[in-house]
Amino acid sequence: MPPLPDSARRAVVLLSGGLDSATTAAIARADGFEVYALSIDYGQRHRFELDSAQRVAQAIGVAEHRIVKIDLGQFGGSALTADIAVPRGRSEGQMSAEIPVTYVPARNTVMLSLALGYAEVLGSTDLFIGVNAVDYSGYPDCRPEFIAAFTRLANLATKAGVEAAAADPSGNLALRVHAPLITMTKAQIIRQGVQLGVDYGLTHTCYAPSETGIACGACDACLLRQKGFEAAGLVDPIPYQQ
Amino acid sequence: MPPLPDSARRAVVLLSGGLDSATTAAIARADGFEVYALSIDYGQRHRFELDSAQRVAQAIGVAEHRIVKIDLGQFGGSALTADIAVPRGRSEGQMSAEIPVTYVPARNTVMLSLALGYAEVLGSTDLFIGVNAVDYSGYPDCRPEFIAAFTRLANLATKAGVEAAAADPSGNLALRVHAPLITMTKAQIIRQGVQLGVDYGLTHTCYAPSETGIACGACDACLLRQKGFEAAGLVDPIPYQQ
Numbered sequence: 148m149p150p151l152p153d154s155a156r157r158a159v160v161l162l163s164g165g166l167d168s169a170t171t172a173a174i175a176r177a178d179g180f181e182v183y184a185l186s187i188d189y190g191q192r193h194r195f196e197l198d199s200a201q202r203v204a205q206a207i208g209v210a211e212h213r214i215v216k217i218d219l220g221q222f223g224g225s226a227l228t229a230d231i232a233v234p235r236g237r238s239e240g241q242m243s244a245e246i247p248v249t250y251v252p253a254r255n256t257v258m259l260s261l262a263l264g265y266a267e268v269l270g271s272t273d274l275f276i277g278v279n280a281v282d283y284s285g286y287p288d289c290r291p292e293f294i295a296a297f298t299r300l301a302n303l304a305t306k307a308g309v310e311a312a313a314a315d316p317s318g319n320l321a322l323r324v325h326a327p328l329i330t331m332t333k334a335q336i337i338r339q340g341v342q343l344g345v346d347y348g349l350t351h352t353c354y355a356p357s358e359t360g361i362a363c364g365a366c367d368a369c370l371l372r373q374k375g376f377e378a379a380g381l382v383d384p385i386p387y388q389q
Numbered sequence: 390m391p392p393l394p395d396s397a398r399r400a401v402v403l404l405s406g407g408l409d410s411a412t413t414a415a416i417a418r419a420d421g422f423e424v425y426a427l428s429i430d431y432g433q434r435h436r437f438e439l440d441s442a443q444r445v446a447q448a449i450g451v452a453e454h455r456i457v458k459i460d461l462g463q464f465g466g467s468a469l470t471a472d473i474a475v476p477r478g479r480s481e482g483q484m485s486a487e488i489p490v491t492y493v494p495a496r497n498t499v500m501l502s503l504a505l506g507y508a509e510v511l512g513s514t515d516l517f518i519g520v521n522a523v524d525y526s527g528y529p530d531c532r533p534e535f536i537a538a539f540t541r542l543a544n545l546a547t548k549a550g551v552e553a554a555a556a557d558p559s560g561n562l563a564l565r566v567h568a569p570l571i572t573m574t575k576a577q578i579i580r581q582g583v584q585l586g587v588d589y590g591l592t593h594t595c596y597a598p599s600e601t602g603i604a605c606g607a608c609d610a611c612l613l614r615q616k617g618f619e620a621a622g623l624v625d626p627i628p629y630q631q
Protein backbone atom coordinates (compact mmCIF):
# COMPACT_ATOMS: atom_id res chain seq x y z
CA MET A 148 0.00 0.00 0.00
CA PRO A 149 1.15 3.60 -0.54
CA PRO A 150 2.73 5.40 2.45
CA LEU A 151 0.40 7.42 4.72
CA PRO A 152 0.63 11.23 5.03
CA ASP A 153 1.97 12.55 8.35
CA SER A 154 -1.52 13.85 9.13
CA ALA A 155 -3.08 10.36 8.96
CA ARG A 156 -5.63 9.76 11.72
CA ARG A 157 -5.21 6.81 14.06
CA ALA A 158 -7.64 3.92 14.11
CA VAL A 159 -7.79 0.97 16.50
CA VAL A 160 -8.52 -2.21 14.56
CA LEU A 161 -9.54 -5.42 16.31
CA LEU A 162 -7.43 -8.13 14.71
CA SER A 163 -8.11 -11.79 15.47
CA GLY A 164 -5.95 -13.29 12.77
CA GLY A 165 -9.00 -14.49 10.87
CA LEU A 166 -10.09 -13.64 7.36
CA ASP A 167 -12.62 -10.97 8.30
CA SER A 168 -10.42 -8.94 10.64
CA ALA A 169 -7.48 -9.08 8.21
CA THR A 170 -9.75 -7.61 5.53
CA THR A 171 -11.03 -4.99 7.98
CA ALA A 172 -7.47 -3.91 8.81
CA ALA A 173 -6.67 -3.58 5.11
CA ILE A 174 -9.80 -1.46 4.61
CA ALA A 175 -8.83 0.84 7.51
CA ARG A 176 -5.36 1.24 6.01
CA ALA A 177 -6.78 1.88 2.52
CA ASP A 178 -9.15 4.48 4.04
CA GLY A 179 -6.02 6.41 5.08
CA PHE A 180 -5.88 5.50 8.78
CA GLU A 181 -2.72 4.71 10.67
CA VAL A 182 -3.60 1.27 12.05
CA TYR A 183 -3.18 0.35 15.72
CA ALA A 184 -4.01 -3.32 15.85
CA LEU A 185 -5.47 -4.88 18.99
CA SER A 186 -5.73 -8.62 19.52
CA ILE A 187 -7.45 -10.15 22.50
CA ASP A 188 -6.12 -13.41 23.87
CA TYR A 189 -9.35 -14.48 25.57
CA GLY A 190 -8.24 -17.93 26.67
CA GLN A 191 -8.61 -19.61 23.29
CA ARG A 192 -7.81 -23.29 23.17
CA HIS A 193 -5.09 -22.73 20.61
CA ARG A 194 -2.60 -19.94 19.84
CA PHE A 195 -2.75 -20.15 16.05
CA GLU A 196 -5.14 -17.22 15.75
CA LEU A 197 -2.74 -14.90 17.58
CA ASP A 198 0.22 -16.09 15.54
CA SER A 199 -1.81 -15.28 12.44
CA ALA A 200 -2.75 -11.87 13.88
CA GLN A 201 0.94 -11.04 14.28
CA ARG A 202 1.75 -12.09 10.71
CA VAL A 203 -1.23 -10.15 9.32
CA ALA A 204 -0.31 -7.02 11.33
CA GLN A 205 3.21 -7.13 9.97
CA ALA A 206 2.05 -7.69 6.38
CA ILE A 207 -0.38 -4.77 6.52
CA GLY A 208 2.18 -2.44 8.09
CA VAL A 209 0.51 -1.39 11.35
CA ALA A 210 1.92 1.37 13.56
CA GLU A 211 1.57 -0.84 16.65
CA HIS A 212 0.13 -4.23 17.58
CA ARG A 213 -0.98 -4.88 21.16
CA ILE A 214 -2.13 -8.22 22.52
CA VAL A 215 -4.22 -8.08 25.68
CA LYS A 216 -4.62 -11.33 27.59
CA ILE A 217 -7.88 -11.87 29.39
CA ASP A 218 -9.18 -15.12 30.77
CA LEU A 219 -12.83 -15.31 29.72
CA GLY A 220 -12.43 -19.10 29.76
CA GLN A 221 -12.83 -19.19 33.53
CA PHE A 222 -16.47 -18.17 33.04
CA GLY A 223 -17.05 -21.27 30.90
CA GLY A 224 -20.02 -21.37 28.56
CA SER A 225 -18.46 -21.67 25.09
CA ALA A 226 -16.86 -24.31 22.90
CA LEU A 227 -14.10 -21.85 22.00
CA THR A 228 -12.90 -21.44 25.58
CA ALA A 229 -14.30 -24.49 27.41
CA ASP A 230 -14.41 -28.22 26.76
CA ILE A 231 -17.53 -28.57 24.61
CA ALA A 232 -17.25 -30.37 21.25
CA VAL A 233 -17.08 -28.16 18.15
CA PRO A 234 -19.79 -29.28 15.68
CA ARG A 235 -18.55 -30.65 12.36
CA GLY A 236 -19.99 -30.97 8.87
CA ARG A 237 -23.17 -28.96 9.49
CA SER A 238 -25.28 -27.43 6.73
CA GLU A 239 -25.77 -23.67 6.63
CA GLY A 240 -29.38 -24.18 7.76
CA GLN A 241 -28.19 -25.99 10.87
CA MET A 242 -25.61 -23.25 11.55
CA SER A 243 -27.98 -20.32 11.27
CA ALA A 244 -30.96 -21.88 13.08
CA GLU A 245 -29.51 -21.22 16.52
CA ILE A 246 -26.91 -19.24 18.40
CA PRO A 247 -23.75 -21.33 17.88
CA VAL A 248 -22.11 -23.16 20.80
CA THR A 249 -18.91 -21.43 19.69
CA TYR A 250 -20.44 -18.16 20.89
CA VAL A 251 -18.22 -16.52 23.53
CA PRO A 252 -20.28 -14.61 26.11
CA ALA A 253 -20.24 -10.87 25.45
CA ARG A 254 -17.15 -11.25 23.27
CA ASN A 255 -17.63 -8.32 20.92
CA THR A 256 -18.76 -6.11 23.81
CA VAL A 257 -15.57 -6.94 25.70
CA MET A 258 -13.35 -6.54 22.65
CA LEU A 259 -14.85 -3.19 21.63
CA SER A 260 -14.55 -1.97 25.22
CA LEU A 261 -10.84 -2.74 25.21
CA ALA A 262 -10.46 -1.12 21.79
CA LEU A 263 -12.20 1.94 23.21
CA GLY A 264 -9.73 2.15 26.10
CA TYR A 265 -6.79 1.80 23.72
CA ALA A 266 -8.27 4.46 21.38
CA GLU A 267 -8.76 6.87 24.25
CA VAL A 268 -5.09 6.58 25.23
CA LEU A 269 -4.00 7.02 21.59
CA GLY A 270 -6.27 10.02 21.04
CA SER A 271 -8.04 8.00 18.35
CA THR A 272 -11.77 8.30 17.69
CA ASP A 273 -12.11 5.48 15.15
CA LEU A 274 -12.59 1.80 15.99
CA PHE A 275 -12.78 -0.94 13.34
CA ILE A 276 -14.30 -4.39 13.91
CA GLY A 277 -14.80 -7.13 11.34
CA VAL A 278 -18.25 -8.29 12.42
CA ASN A 279 -20.53 -9.68 9.77
CA ALA A 280 -24.29 -10.13 10.01
CA VAL A 281 -24.76 -12.10 6.78
CA ASP A 282 -22.95 -15.40 6.94
CA TYR A 283 -23.24 -15.85 10.69
CA SER A 284 -26.49 -14.36 11.84
CA GLY A 285 -26.62 -16.43 15.04
CA TYR A 286 -24.41 -14.01 17.00
CA PRO A 287 -26.43 -11.17 18.61
CA ASP A 288 -23.33 -8.98 18.84
CA CYS A 289 -22.69 -9.02 15.08
CA ARG A 290 -25.78 -6.99 14.15
CA PRO A 291 -25.92 -3.34 13.00
CA GLU A 292 -28.10 -2.41 16.01
CA PHE A 293 -25.40 -3.72 18.34
CA ILE A 294 -22.76 -1.59 16.60
CA ALA A 295 -25.02 1.46 16.79
CA ALA A 296 -25.63 0.89 20.50
CA PHE A 297 -21.91 0.52 21.16
CA THR A 298 -21.19 3.73 19.24
CA ARG A 299 -23.68 5.58 21.43
CA LEU A 300 -22.15 4.07 24.56
CA ALA A 301 -18.61 4.98 23.46
CA ASN A 302 -19.57 8.61 23.05
CA LEU A 303 -21.05 8.71 26.57
CA ALA A 304 -18.22 6.74 28.17
CA THR A 305 -15.18 8.75 27.17
CA LYS A 306 -13.55 12.14 27.59
CA ALA A 307 -13.38 12.51 23.79
CA GLY A 308 -17.09 11.81 23.40
CA VAL A 309 -18.13 14.07 26.29
CA GLU A 310 -15.92 16.95 25.15
CA ALA A 311 -17.17 16.68 21.56
CA ALA A 312 -20.80 16.64 22.72
CA ALA A 313 -20.15 19.77 24.83
CA ALA A 314 -18.49 21.54 21.87
CA ASP A 315 -21.16 20.48 19.34
CA PRO A 316 -24.54 19.73 20.93
CA SER A 317 -26.09 19.07 17.48
CA GLY A 318 -25.38 15.41 17.96
CA ASN A 319 -22.38 14.73 15.72
CA LEU A 320 -20.67 11.81 17.41
CA ALA A 321 -16.93 12.05 18.05
CA LEU A 322 -16.32 8.32 18.28
CA ARG A 323 -17.13 6.11 15.33
CA VAL A 324 -17.30 2.33 15.23
CA HIS A 325 -16.62 1.13 11.69
CA ALA A 326 -17.92 -2.31 10.74
CA PRO A 327 -17.18 -2.27 7.01
CA LEU A 328 -18.00 -5.97 6.46
CA ILE A 329 -21.31 -6.01 8.28
CA THR A 330 -23.56 -6.41 5.24
CA MET A 331 -21.09 -8.17 2.94
CA THR A 332 -21.19 -11.84 1.99
CA LYS A 333 -18.07 -13.92 2.62
CA ALA A 334 -17.38 -13.90 -1.13
CA GLN A 335 -17.59 -10.10 -1.26
CA ILE A 336 -15.24 -9.83 1.74
CA ILE A 337 -12.68 -12.10 0.07
CA ARG A 338 -12.87 -10.25 -3.25
CA GLN A 339 -12.42 -6.90 -1.49
CA GLY A 340 -9.47 -8.23 0.51
CA VAL A 341 -7.76 -9.66 -2.57
CA GLN A 342 -8.19 -6.28 -4.30
CA LEU A 343 -6.45 -4.63 -1.33
CA GLY A 344 -3.62 -7.15 -1.41
CA VAL A 345 -4.51 -9.18 1.71
CA ASP A 346 -2.56 -12.44 1.84
CA TYR A 347 -5.20 -14.88 3.10
CA GLY A 348 -2.49 -17.51 3.41
CA LEU A 349 -1.50 -15.73 6.64
CA THR A 350 -4.98 -15.95 8.20
CA HIS A 351 -6.40 -18.60 10.52
CA THR A 352 -10.09 -19.50 10.57
CA CYS A 353 -10.52 -23.06 11.88
CA TYR A 354 -12.14 -23.79 15.26
CA ALA A 355 -10.54 -27.24 15.55
CA PRO A 356 -7.07 -27.24 13.92
CA SER A 357 -4.47 -30.00 14.14
CA GLU A 358 -1.62 -29.75 16.65
CA THR A 359 0.46 -27.98 14.01
CA GLY A 360 -2.33 -25.56 13.11
CA ILE A 361 -3.68 -27.18 9.93
CA ALA A 362 -7.37 -26.33 9.41
CA CYS A 363 -9.82 -29.22 9.85
CA GLY A 364 -12.00 -28.38 6.86
CA ALA A 365 -15.16 -29.57 8.66
CA CYS A 366 -16.06 -27.08 11.40
CA ASP A 367 -18.58 -24.29 10.73
CA ALA A 368 -15.81 -21.71 10.31
CA CYS A 369 -13.87 -23.80 7.76
CA LEU A 370 -17.05 -24.60 5.81
CA LEU A 371 -18.06 -20.92 5.59
CA ARG A 372 -14.55 -19.94 4.52
CA GLN A 373 -14.38 -22.62 1.84
CA LYS A 374 -17.84 -21.69 0.53
CA GLY A 375 -16.75 -18.03 0.45
CA PHE A 376 -13.69 -18.72 -1.70
CA GLU A 377 -15.77 -20.96 -3.95
CA ALA A 378 -18.44 -18.27 -4.41
CA ALA A 379 -15.73 -15.65 -5.06
CA GLY A 380 -14.24 -17.91 -7.73
CA LEU A 381 -10.89 -17.86 -5.94
CA VAL A 382 -8.60 -20.51 -4.49
CA ASP A 383 -8.16 -20.59 -0.72
CA PRO A 384 -4.36 -20.52 -0.21
CA ILE A 385 -4.35 -22.44 3.11
CA PRO A 386 -4.03 -26.25 3.36
CA TYR A 387 -6.79 -28.38 4.94
CA GLN A 388 -6.72 -31.78 6.67
CA GLN A 389 -9.65 -32.94 4.53
CA MET B 390 -28.11 -11.21 56.72
CA PRO B 391 -30.98 -13.76 56.65
CA PRO B 392 -30.54 -16.81 54.38
CA LEU B 393 -31.81 -16.53 50.80
CA PRO B 394 -34.72 -18.65 49.49
CA ASP B 395 -33.80 -21.40 46.99
CA SER B 396 -35.53 -19.39 44.28
CA ALA B 397 -33.21 -16.38 44.74
CA ARG B 398 -32.16 -14.82 41.44
CA ARG B 399 -28.49 -14.46 40.62
CA ALA B 400 -26.81 -11.09 40.28
CA VAL B 401 -23.29 -10.27 39.14
CA VAL B 402 -21.83 -7.56 41.37
CA LEU B 403 -18.65 -5.70 40.42
CA LEU B 404 -16.56 -5.64 43.57
CA SER B 405 -13.41 -3.53 43.76
CA GLY B 406 -12.82 -3.79 47.48
CA GLY B 407 -13.69 -0.12 47.94
CA LEU B 408 -16.41 1.43 50.03
CA ASP B 409 -18.91 1.94 47.20
CA SER B 410 -18.78 -1.55 45.72
CA ALA B 411 -18.95 -3.17 49.20
CA THR B 412 -22.14 -1.20 49.85
CA THR B 413 -23.48 -2.16 46.41
CA ALA B 414 -22.89 -5.86 47.10
CA ALA B 415 -24.71 -5.55 50.43
CA ILE B 416 -27.65 -3.84 48.69
CA ALA B 417 -27.82 -6.62 46.07
CA ARG B 418 -27.84 -9.22 48.85
CA ALA B 419 -30.48 -7.30 50.83
CA ASP B 420 -32.61 -7.07 47.66
CA GLY B 421 -32.74 -10.88 47.70
CA PHE B 422 -30.16 -11.68 45.03
CA GLU B 423 -27.64 -14.47 45.24
CA VAL B 424 -24.42 -12.51 44.73
CA TYR B 425 -21.75 -13.54 42.20
CA ALA B 426 -18.92 -11.10 42.82
CA LEU B 427 -16.56 -10.12 40.01
CA SER B 428 -13.31 -8.27 40.60
CA ILE B 429 -11.14 -7.01 37.78
CA ASP B 430 -7.40 -6.95 38.30
CA TYR B 431 -6.69 -4.27 35.69
CA GLY B 432 -2.99 -3.86 36.39
CA GLN B 433 -3.36 -1.72 39.51
CA ARG B 434 -0.15 -0.56 41.13
CA HIS B 435 -1.03 -2.35 44.37
CA ARG B 436 -2.93 -5.50 45.32
CA PHE B 437 -4.64 -4.12 48.43
CA GLU B 438 -7.91 -3.47 46.61
CA LEU B 439 -8.20 -7.11 45.55
CA ASP B 440 -7.32 -8.36 49.04
CA SER B 441 -10.11 -6.15 50.34
CA ALA B 442 -12.49 -7.44 47.66
CA GLN B 443 -11.87 -10.99 48.86
CA ARG B 444 -12.50 -10.07 52.50
CA VAL B 445 -15.66 -8.14 51.62
CA ALA B 446 -16.96 -11.00 49.44
CA GLN B 447 -16.48 -13.45 52.29
CA ALA B 448 -18.10 -11.14 54.86
CA ILE B 449 -21.17 -10.58 52.68
CA GLY B 450 -21.54 -14.28 51.90
CA VAL B 451 -21.32 -14.40 48.11
CA ALA B 452 -22.10 -17.56 46.11
CA GLU B 453 -18.90 -17.14 44.09
CA HIS B 454 -16.09 -14.61 43.67
CA ARG B 455 -14.16 -14.47 40.39
CA ILE B 456 -11.11 -12.33 39.74
CA VAL B 457 -10.32 -11.62 36.08
CA LYS B 458 -6.86 -10.31 35.34
CA ILE B 459 -6.51 -7.91 32.45
CA ASP B 460 -3.56 -5.70 31.69
CA LEU B 461 -5.03 -2.28 30.85
CA GLY B 462 -1.78 -0.81 32.16
CA GLN B 463 -0.01 -1.60 28.89
CA PHE B 464 -2.20 1.06 27.23
CA GLY B 465 -0.84 3.67 29.67
CA GLY B 466 -2.78 6.87 30.20
CA SER B 467 -3.75 6.78 33.90
CA ALA B 468 -2.14 7.39 37.28
CA LEU B 469 -3.79 4.21 38.60
CA THR B 470 -2.04 1.95 36.12
CA ALA B 471 0.94 4.01 34.89
CA ASP B 472 3.65 6.09 36.52
CA ILE B 473 1.97 9.48 36.88
CA ALA B 474 1.91 11.14 40.32
CA VAL B 475 -1.37 10.87 42.26
CA PRO B 476 -2.47 14.39 43.34
CA ARG B 477 -2.58 15.00 47.10
CA GLY B 478 -4.43 17.42 49.36
CA ARG B 479 -6.75 18.89 46.72
CA SER B 480 -9.98 20.72 47.52
CA GLU B 481 -13.27 19.35 46.19
CA GLY B 482 -13.40 22.21 43.70
CA GLN B 483 -10.04 21.17 42.28
CA MET B 484 -11.18 17.54 42.12
CA SER B 485 -14.42 18.14 40.27
CA ALA B 486 -13.17 20.79 37.84
CA GLU B 487 -11.60 18.25 35.50
CA ILE B 488 -11.53 14.59 34.58
CA PRO B 489 -9.12 13.14 37.18
CA VAL B 490 -5.73 11.77 36.13
CA THR B 491 -6.71 8.64 38.05
CA TYR B 492 -9.26 7.98 35.31
CA VAL B 493 -8.66 4.57 33.68
CA PRO B 494 -9.60 4.56 29.98
CA ALA B 495 -12.98 2.93 29.39
CA ARG B 496 -12.79 1.24 32.80
CA ASN B 497 -16.49 0.94 33.60
CA THR B 498 -17.24 -0.06 30.01
CA VAL B 499 -14.67 -2.86 30.24
CA MET B 500 -15.81 -3.95 33.72
CA LEU B 501 -19.51 -4.02 32.79
CA SER B 502 -18.68 -5.95 29.61
CA LEU B 503 -16.95 -8.62 31.65
CA ALA B 504 -19.82 -8.66 34.14
CA LEU B 505 -22.17 -9.14 31.20
CA GLY B 506 -20.19 -12.15 29.96
CA TYR B 507 -20.18 -13.69 33.44
CA ALA B 508 -23.92 -13.02 33.84
CA GLU B 509 -24.68 -14.67 30.52
CA VAL B 510 -22.86 -17.83 31.56
CA LEU B 511 -24.65 -17.84 34.94
CA GLY B 512 -28.06 -17.24 33.39
CA SER B 513 -28.24 -14.01 35.36
CA THR B 514 -29.91 -10.89 34.00
CA ASP B 515 -28.93 -8.48 36.78
CA LEU B 516 -25.66 -6.56 37.01
CA PHE B 517 -24.74 -4.29 39.92
CA ILE B 518 -22.10 -1.55 39.78
CA GLY B 519 -21.25 0.97 42.49
CA VAL B 520 -20.82 4.03 40.30
CA ASN B 521 -21.63 7.39 41.80
CA ALA B 522 -22.29 10.62 39.94
CA VAL B 523 -22.40 12.94 42.96
CA ASP B 524 -19.04 12.97 44.72
CA TYR B 525 -16.96 12.29 41.64
CA SER B 526 -18.61 13.90 38.66
CA GLY B 527 -15.39 14.01 36.58
CA TYR B 528 -15.76 10.44 35.28
CA PRO B 529 -17.91 10.26 32.13
CA ASP B 530 -18.67 6.58 32.76
CA CYS B 531 -20.26 7.22 36.17
CA ARG B 532 -23.31 9.07 34.83
CA PRO B 533 -26.90 7.78 34.59
CA GLU B 534 -26.88 8.20 30.78
CA PHE B 535 -23.85 5.91 30.57
CA ILE B 536 -25.65 3.25 32.63
CA ALA B 537 -28.76 3.58 30.44
CA ALA B 538 -26.67 3.22 27.27
CA PHE B 539 -24.92 0.14 28.64
CA THR B 540 -28.28 -1.41 29.58
CA ARG B 541 -29.50 -0.93 26.03
CA LEU B 542 -26.27 -2.41 24.65
CA ALA B 543 -26.48 -5.41 26.98
CA ASN B 544 -29.95 -6.26 25.74
CA LEU B 545 -28.78 -6.15 22.13
CA ALA B 546 -25.53 -8.02 22.77
CA THR B 547 -26.75 -11.18 24.46
CA LYS B 548 -28.84 -14.27 23.87
CA ALA B 549 -30.93 -13.43 26.95
CA GLY B 550 -31.67 -9.93 25.68
CA VAL B 551 -32.45 -11.06 22.14
CA GLU B 552 -34.71 -13.91 23.27
CA ALA B 553 -36.59 -11.67 25.69
CA ALA B 554 -37.09 -9.02 23.00
CA ALA B 555 -38.45 -11.71 20.64
CA ALA B 556 -40.83 -13.01 23.33
CA ASP B 557 -41.97 -9.54 24.44
CA PRO B 558 -41.65 -6.89 21.71
CA SER B 559 -43.23 -4.27 24.00
CA GLY B 560 -39.76 -3.23 25.06
CA ASN B 561 -39.37 -4.67 28.56
CA LEU B 562 -35.63 -5.18 28.88
CA ALA B 563 -34.39 -8.55 30.08
CA LEU B 564 -31.03 -7.32 31.33
CA ARG B 565 -30.89 -4.71 34.03
CA VAL B 566 -27.88 -2.72 35.19
CA HIS B 567 -28.40 -1.63 38.80
CA ALA B 568 -26.44 1.40 39.99
CA PRO B 569 -28.06 1.89 43.41
CA LEU B 570 -25.54 4.51 44.60
CA ILE B 571 -25.62 6.69 41.52
CA THR B 572 -27.44 9.66 43.07
CA MET B 573 -26.36 9.17 46.69
CA THR B 574 -23.84 11.30 48.55
CA LYS B 575 -20.88 9.55 50.18
CA ALA B 576 -22.51 10.11 53.59
CA GLN B 577 -25.76 8.49 52.41
CA ILE B 578 -23.82 5.53 51.01
CA ILE B 579 -21.99 5.00 54.30
CA ARG B 580 -25.18 5.27 56.37
CA GLN B 581 -26.93 2.76 54.10
CA GLY B 582 -23.98 0.37 54.31
CA VAL B 583 -23.80 0.58 58.09
CA GLN B 584 -27.55 -0.17 58.27
CA LEU B 585 -26.93 -3.29 56.15
CA GLY B 586 -24.03 -4.39 58.35
CA VAL B 587 -21.14 -3.62 55.99
CA ASP B 588 -17.79 -3.70 57.82
CA TYR B 589 -15.98 -0.72 56.28
CA GLY B 590 -12.84 -1.78 58.13
CA LEU B 591 -12.45 -4.43 55.40
CA THR B 592 -12.55 -1.93 52.52
CA HIS B 593 -9.68 -0.18 50.75
CA THR B 594 -10.04 3.28 49.18
CA CYS B 595 -6.60 4.94 49.02
CA TYR B 596 -4.88 5.60 45.67
CA ALA B 597 -1.41 5.85 47.27
CA PRO B 598 -1.15 3.50 50.28
CA SER B 599 2.01 2.61 52.22
CA GLU B 600 3.87 -0.61 51.46
CA THR B 601 1.77 -2.39 54.08
CA GLY B 602 -1.50 -0.98 52.71
CA ILE B 603 -2.12 1.88 55.18
CA ALA B 604 -4.18 4.66 53.58
CA CYS B 605 -2.32 7.93 52.92
CA GLY B 606 -5.12 10.25 54.08
CA ALA B 607 -4.23 12.86 51.43
CA CYS B 608 -5.22 11.58 47.97
CA ASP B 609 -8.59 12.51 46.44
CA ALA B 610 -10.08 9.12 47.32
CA CYS B 611 -9.02 9.30 51.01
CA LEU B 612 -10.28 12.88 51.33
CA LEU B 613 -13.70 12.00 49.89
CA ARG B 614 -13.96 8.98 52.15
CA GLN B 615 -13.01 10.94 55.28
CA LYS B 616 -15.46 13.72 54.40
CA GLY B 617 -18.17 11.10 53.87
CA PHE B 618 -17.72 9.55 57.30
CA GLU B 619 -17.61 13.01 58.88
CA ALA B 620 -20.83 14.05 57.11
CA ALA B 621 -22.48 10.77 58.13
CA GLY B 622 -21.48 11.43 61.76
CA LEU B 623 -19.65 8.11 61.88
CA VAL B 624 -16.07 7.05 62.62
CA ASP B 625 -14.04 5.59 59.74
CA PRO B 626 -12.72 2.27 61.14
CA ILE B 627 -9.52 2.21 59.01
CA PRO B 628 -6.17 3.71 60.12
CA TYR B 629 -4.49 6.53 58.17
CA GLN B 630 -0.84 7.57 57.83
CA GLN B 631 -1.81 11.19 58.54
